[in-house]
Amino acid sequence: QVQLQESGPGLVKPSETLSLTCTVSGGSIYGYYWSWIRQPPGKGLEWIGCIFYSGSTIYNPSLKSRVTISADMSKNQISLKLRSVTAADTAVYYCARDQRGTSALDYWGQGTLVTVSP
Amino acid sequence: EIVLTQSPGTLSLSPGERATLSCRASQSVGSGYLAWYQQKPGQAPRLLIYGTSSRATGIPDRFSGSGSGTDFTLTISRLEPEDFAVYCCQQYGNSPRTFGQGTKVEIK
Numbered sequence: 001q002v003q004l005q006e007s008g009p010g011l012v013k014p015s016e017t018l019s020l021t022c023t024v025s026g027g028s029i030y031g032y033y034w035s036w037i038r039q040p041p042g043k044g045l046e047w048i049g050c051i052f053y054s055g056s057t058i059y060n061p062s063l064k065s066r067v068t069i070s071a072d073m074s075k076n077q078i079s080l081k082l083r084s085v086t087a088a089d090t091a092v093y094y095c096a097r098d099q100r101g102t103s104a105l106d107y108w109g110q111g112t113l114v115t116v117s118p
Numbered sequence: 119e120i121v122l123t124q125s126p127g128t129l130s131l132s133p134g135e136r137a138t139l140s141c142r143a144s145q146s147v148g149s150g151y152l153a154w155y156q157q158k159p160g161q162a163p164r165l166l167i168y169g170t171s172s173r174a175t176g177i178p179d180r181f182s183g184s185g186s187g188t189d190f191t192l193t194i195s196r197l198e199p200e201d202f203a204v205y206c207c208q209q210y211g212n213s214p215r216t217f218g219q220g221t222k223v224e225i226k
Binding site for chain 2: 035043044045046047058059060061062094096099102103104105106108109110111
C-alpha cells in the first residue's frame with residue numbers, strides 16, 4: 001500500500017521560504033506524476049503543481065513565480081518550496097499521486113498545516 | 119482557468135436517502151476528465167470517481183458519477199452514516215487543474 005507523509009516546519013515567517021518534503025513508502029516515485037495541493041483553513045482545495053518522477057514540472061500560473069517542485073528518486077521524495085510567503089499562504093499542504101493514465105489523485109498524504117506568522 | 123461551481127452548498131438528508139450533487143464548469147472539461155473526492159474533517163480527500171463515471175478502487179457502487187461538457191453529477195443512491203462529509207469535484211483536463219468549493223452532505 002502506497003503511503004505519503006508530508007514533513008517540514010509548521011511555522012514560517014512572512015517573506016521567508018516554505019519548504020516541505022513528501023516521503024513515499026510502499027512504492028516508488030518512478031513512473032508517476034506527483035502533485036502538491038493546499039487548503040486554507042475552512043476553504044477549498046488549490047492545486048499548486050506537479051512533477052513527473054524524471055523532473056518535468058507543471059505549475060499553477062497563480063503561484064508559478066514563487067514555486068519550485070523537485071523529486072529525489074534516491075530518497076523516494078518529492079519536495080515543495082514556496083518563496084516570499086504571506087499570511088495568505090497559511091494552509092494545510094498535501095502531496096498526492098496522480099493515478100497512472102489519468103491525473104486524478106488516488107493517494108494522498110495526511111497533510112501538514114503551515115502557518116505564516118511573524 | 120476553468121472555474122467549477124458546486125451546488126448546493128449544503129445538502130441535508132437522512133440515512134437511506136438519495137443524494138444528488140452538481141458540479142458545473144465555466145467551460146467544457148476536456149475528455150471528461152472530472153473527478154469527485156470525499157473529505158471528512160481533519161482528513162485528506164479520498165478519490166471516489168475519476169473520468170466522470172469510473173469508480174476508484176474500493177469505492178462502493180452506491181456512488182456513481184455522470185455528465186459531460188460542463189455539467190457533472192455525483193449520486194449517492196442510499197446514504198450510509200459514513201457518507202456524511204464534504205464532496206468536491208476536480209477537473210484535470212485543462213491546466214491548471216481546479217477544484218470546486220465543495221458540497222457538505224449533513225444529517226437532517
